[in-house]
Amino acid sequence: MAAFKPLESRHRMKELLAAHFHGLDAAARDPGRRVAWCTSVGPAELLHSFGFAVYFPENHGAMLGATRTANDYIPRANATGYSPDICSYLTADVGAFLAGKTPLTGAYGLETVPRPDVLVYNTNQCRDVQDWFGFYARHFDVPLIGIQSPVQVGEVTDELVASMVPQYRALIPVLEQVSGKRFDPDRLAEVMTLSTRTTQLWEQVLATMQQRPSPLTFFDTTIHMAPAVVLRGQPEAVGYYEQLLAELAERSAQGMAAVEGERFRLYWDGMPVWGRLRELSTFFQQMRASIVVSTYCNSWVFSAFDPQQPFESMARAYLELFIARSEPAKEAIMADLCREFAVDGVIYHDAKTCPNNSNTRYGLPQRLRQRTGLPFTIVYGDLNDLRCFSEEQAKTSIEAFLEQLEAGAAA
């Protein structure tokens, strides 16, 4: 078996992300270009079809978490009325903006986030995104438009999909006005083709983790998902995942494992703890436990995309999003993933400021255990607000959980 070494593709990803942010900065300074801000599972494809440079504030929120600066800024947002109990992407992002700071300065030399000309949300993930974008709409005095999605979606029926399509079409007149361009269905089909290919390749990347040992872990995929989020609909994302898949195939052929001596295979449900990714990754390595599947990274697999039916398939894909689904639908999706990835147990992250993506509060872990026989544990923390996360406590409960798995395996 070959010794583990970091993926070469990460260099390409760094180049692509640098080009993405410098491109956004240039677009924001160019009077002939327009910038749209979009939620991470919003209609980015429609925006690209109008030629907008598309910026994703959630990605910025995650950068604030990963650089451990979120807690410097959250109190600024709290002081203006945004509660410490709401989304800590929102509070970190708004607080950083009020402080005139951004991690884009250290990473790419940018002075500020790119000024928006229009803000476009989808409430499929939560209401927080609408309130978040509302702050910037007031500040910059630009249009705020979006999709109001149902929550607790059970079966995604044709009727439900059809009921959502008019909301997507209703965005067009505003986007035409802001961009100064007429809607071009052929261009939308082209963008959808690229997004479809991106999402298919991303799904294939995640599927490599079905291998035993897995060539990747959750901690790798939280990094390598960036192009699927911020570059989908652009050819660079397709090229990136083709390169990554080729590298993963090479690794698999050499029998290279992401976690040497992989002893346990686990499911991570919920948000990452962005400010502790490295520590947790090292800890799981030491425990020889590989997190091989997560609902979070799977959120950018949009199986319904179809360039021939752009509006219907966008509406369906963005309704099928895990976070928007009913508890029985979530339970069924998780049970399938547990089986496909052959996991030994499930770790739930209950994120204090994201109840939307914390699936621990209405008995789901207990029902999934009953259905699959798989044990679980719950880690209490947060995506960005590290005051809510005790690394020691988390490690202690995970260690106890792994001992329980070991005892079960030996029994």
Ligand code: SF4
């Ligand atoms: S889903 Fe959670 S983390 Fe994402 S924007 Fe909404 S509240 Fe914030």
